[in-house]
Amino acid sequence: MTDKLYYENQFLEEWQSEVKDIIQEKDKFLIVLASTAFFPGGGGQPADKGYIDDIEVIDVFEKDNIIYHVTNKKPKNNVVKCKLDFCKRFYYMQQHAGEHLLSAVLYKLYNTSNDGFHMGDDYVTIDNSITNMTEEMVKEVEEMANEYIYKDLPITSYFVQHNDLENLELRKECKVKENIRIVEIEGVDRIACCGTHVLSTGQIGLIKIIKTEKYKGMTRIYFxxxxxxxxxxxxxxxxxxxxxxxxxxxxxxxxxxVKNDSNEIKRLLKEIKELKGAIASHTVDDIIRNDNSHIIIIDFSNKDFEEIQIINNEILKRGEYITILVSEKDNRILFSNNSTPTLHCGKIFKENLWRFNGKGGGNEKSAQAAFKDKEDMFKFKNYLIGLLKEYK
Structure with missing residues (x-):
């Protein structure tokens, strides 16, 4: 059994320990220390990182009351100097204590509970049973949580027996039967938890809810x-x-x-779309005037894919056509058909596009593809032209 220093002094950064065992698993070493301040992870809190002598600890986990420190190298000494990445540890302690406080406030105000807790490197989330959290509710929760922070209330932890739980009025039912550790925020919250926390609410510093979103009938709260x-x-x-x-x-x-600018941009985009439609109409007039075939094949060197889509839609409005339109600007091809029932555009792309290093797809009437290389694009275009010989 490993002596868990992180419960005795959660601010301990450096210590010495005897190496009790070293287990090699493939290219990794599992180091067992007589005592450790490395928290092995649990209760939603990630494992600590740091060093054993000059060897990086890349993971820590607990099994059968033994804590294993995972490294890429084997320590040479029987007594080693250990150093915690305390910046990361303190981050975990602030976030974990903040989660307790925020959850306690939600419970106090709305009688809700958590069904999920995730602590990442950039933010923390809880999944709370509250179903519709408004902006006013977010403000109320934040204000109360931060009031408790200003009061700098003590945060303590202690172990109890299972038969003591009924007298403790825990915020959430404890499902653990042994080694039960209680974390208590004086006068605010009491819950079973195995993680590490700061010593008072003042050390949390600040709680800020970033956003909320609906999640599986609950509310996921980012903070x-x-x-x-x-x-x-x-x-x-x-x-x-x-x-x-x-x-x-x-x-x-x-x-x-910003709102005014956004509305103006929407107006201008609508106007541009209308102008593109008018230009496309004139372009199609010229195309149809100069090409009596029902198969239209055109390379556009200076038009983007959106523009050739507009042109294509205008062509298909005018009658029954098969079209192959190419945007050299975007390296994309548009293939359409509203005249020949036996020609399935999407099927042709699905069965053959991969041979030309293109990506795309479509349905019976229309398909599109993008290419990294112009040479591949034109080879595929020529392949399509070859297929259309029987439809002339």
Whole structure:
């Protein structure tokens, strides 16, 4: 059994320990120490990282009360110096304690519970049973959680027996039968948890909910605590400052300006689309005037794929045609047919496109493909032209 120093002193960064065992598994070594401050992961919290002597600890896990430290090298010494990546550990402690506090506030205000907890490197999520979380509710939760942070309430942990649980009024039922560890925020929350946490709510620093979204009948809440929340604020402040300089406006005026610009862009895009349609109509007039065939094959050197789609739709409105239109600008081909029932555009692409290094597909009436290489595109175009000889 490994002596778990992370429960005795969660702020311990360096220590020495005797190596009790080394197990080699393929190219990895599982090192067992007499005592460790490396948390092996659990309760939604990832495992710690750090070093044993100068050897990097790439993973930590626990099995049968023994903690295994995974490395790529075998330590030479029987007594080793261990060093925790404490920046990462403190991040985990802030986020985990923040999760307890945020969940306790949700329980206090709305009598909801969590059914999922994920701690990533950039943000933390909880899946909460609340079904429709409004902006007003987010604000209420944030304000109460941060009020508890300002009060700097003690966060303590202790082990209890299973028969003691009924007297503890836990926020969530404990399913563990032995080695039950309780984490308590004084006067706010009490729950069974195996993770590491800061020593008081003040050390959480700040809780900020980033966004919420519906998830499997619940609400997934994204949030950041402490240093990560400060970094997030700094990044967003930088964006707002740059926008303010760009528009030469004070911060409160930016949203209205962006909305106005967005509406103007939509209006202009609609106008451009209408103009492209008019141009396409004139282009098709010329095409049909100069080509009496029901098979139309054209290479466009200066038109993008969207433009040739508009042209193609206009051609098909005018009558029954087979078309092969090429956008050299985008290296894409459009193949359409509204005249010959036996010609299946999508099937031809599916069966043959791979031989020309193209990617695409379609249905019976129309298919499209993109190519990295113009030579492949034109080879495929010539292949299609060969297929159409029987339809002339």
């Amino acid at each position: 950041k605590c402490g240093k990560k929340a400060l970094e997030d604020y700094g990044n967003k402040h930088k964006i707002i400052t740059n926008l303010s300089k760009h528009y030469a406006l004070v911060e409160d005026e930016i949203v209205d300006r």
